[in-house]
Amino acid sequence: MPTSLPHCSADEPVCSQTLPLDEFLTFKLMALANALQTQVTRHYIAPVTPVGLTEWRLMGLLQQHGETHAGALARISLMDKAQISRSLQPLIDRRWVLRRPDPQHARRHLLSLSEEGLLNFEQVLRQARPFQAALLNALSAQEREALTAIIAKLMQAAEDIDARAAQLRQSVSQAISPSNA
Structure with a gap:
């Protein structure tokens, strides 16, 4: 049975600081x-x-x-x-x-x-x-369709997060490299 996050409505973003x-x-x-x-x-x-x-x-x-x-x-x-x-x-x-x-x-x-x-x-x-x-x-046909869309959306979000993390690591690395000193 699906559980909902504490103190969150469906339209509220999930708080990264309190996520159990x-x-x-x-x-x-x-x-x-x-x-x-x-x-x-x-x-x-x-x-x-x-x-x-x-x-x-x-x-x-x-x-x-x-x-x-x-x-x-x-x-x-x-x-x-x-x-x-x-x-x-x-x-x-x-x-x-x-x-x-x-x-x-x-x-x-x-x-x-x-x-x-x-x-x-x-x-x-x-x-x-x-x-x-x-x-x-x-699952119903509609649920299977929704699941496929949700998985695709989560895969894209994971790729985006990974790309942003790589850019952040590169920025930090360039900022602390000896050539910048």
Whole structure:
């Protein structure tokens, strides 16, 4: 059941100085994500395949985007490149992901799903679709549309905040650099 912030009407901005920790959007979304990830892993990944959720997501990105490199997977997934590398290794060891040198870049490798990797991914996908549909069907069409818009708006706000923080760090760095002394 949704809770409202203390002493706030729907039109009032949230006060950053009094926002209770249990109302942090990041906490609420992580709790939801963790609950859903546990169910996903338990109900349709673990019974079908020995890979974990992160590995399965990387397989999905390779299936969706085709042959690419780890840096692109990191950008697309918003995951750390080291985490991508660790998660890809078991898939490469199983020969579900193929790795070959990138002819355009000497220090980079191109990654793609093997036939066996694609078969395993599609097997899990068949299990995943009804679960995901059930989650989305808990919402009305109007709520699904609103959720999509809200997520897009929050992603844009996060990007804007990140850009402003980077500009602030750069300004502070330039202000204290020895060349300005």
